[in-house]
Amino acid sequence: MRRAGLDCRDPRFVGVALVAAVVIAGAAWLGRELPPGSPARLGLAVVQAMATTLVIVLTVWGMRGLDELQRRIHLEALAGAFAGTAILVSGWGFLEIAGAPAVRWGLWIWPIMSVLWATGLIVARRRYR
Amino acid sequence: MRNRVRELRTQREWSQAELAERLDVSRQTVNAIETGKYDPSLPLAFSLARLFGRRIEELFEPEG
Numbered sequence: 001m002r003r004a005g006l007d008c009r010d011p012r013f014v015g016v017a018l019v020a021a022v023v024i025a026g027a028a029w030l031g032r033e034l035p036p037g038s039p040a041r042l043g044l045a046v047v048q049a050m051a052t053t054l055v056i057v058l059t060v061w062g063m064r065g066l067d068e069l070q071r072r073i074h075l076e077a078l079a080g081a082f083a084g085t086a087i088l089v090s091g092w093g094f095l096e097i098a099g100a101p102a103v104r105w106g107l108w109i110w111p112i113m114s115v116l117w118a119t120g121l122i123v124a125r126r127r128y129r
Numbered sequence: 130m131r132n133r134v135r136e137l138r139t140q141r142e143w144s145q146a147e148l149a150e151r152l153d154v155s156r157q158t159v160n161a162i163e164t165g166k167y168d169p170s171l172p173l174a175f176s177l178a179r180l181f182g183r184r185i186e187e188l189f190e191p192e193g
Contacts, residue, residue, distance in 0.1 A: 067154040068170050069161055128161040 016058060020051040027051075052110065069128060077120030084116040085109060132189045135163040137181045152176055 027044040034041040063074060089105055096102050138148050149156040161167035169177065178185045
């Protein structure tokens, strides 16, 4: 049977995501004592970016095996995640201009979008049961 | 759109998973088609018709 598409419960995907999380957290921990802008600190940042890129590439690649309904479900979920993330970021941007604390969106955009994407998948899948 | 997919599948004593395997789609897609929650694309509709040895019009008909 065609696999049901991207399955975030697939042990291989979970394994890669966990390793990436450890690499990202580990690099952050190692770099905390290094001077900002130093070659070592920048090198660790590149390692973090590569780990993040790997997870994103695997996610997108995994979607190539989806059947037509799975693709529709993911499209609906991704559209919701995109819109939700845009609303959060732009909305907070206006608040920052008005004096609210600044947020490092570079760190938070992917986790926010992932949570919204997962939520969208749950909602969209229920629609087709 | 109404369809006879479940009727024809059960006549052959296939499970949804078996039908999904033959169509190279997920079981969720088969279930969504049978419950009328999802209308298949034309290629998938033709695959269904071919699999059951029927014409598309014998499998699917508009609501109302």
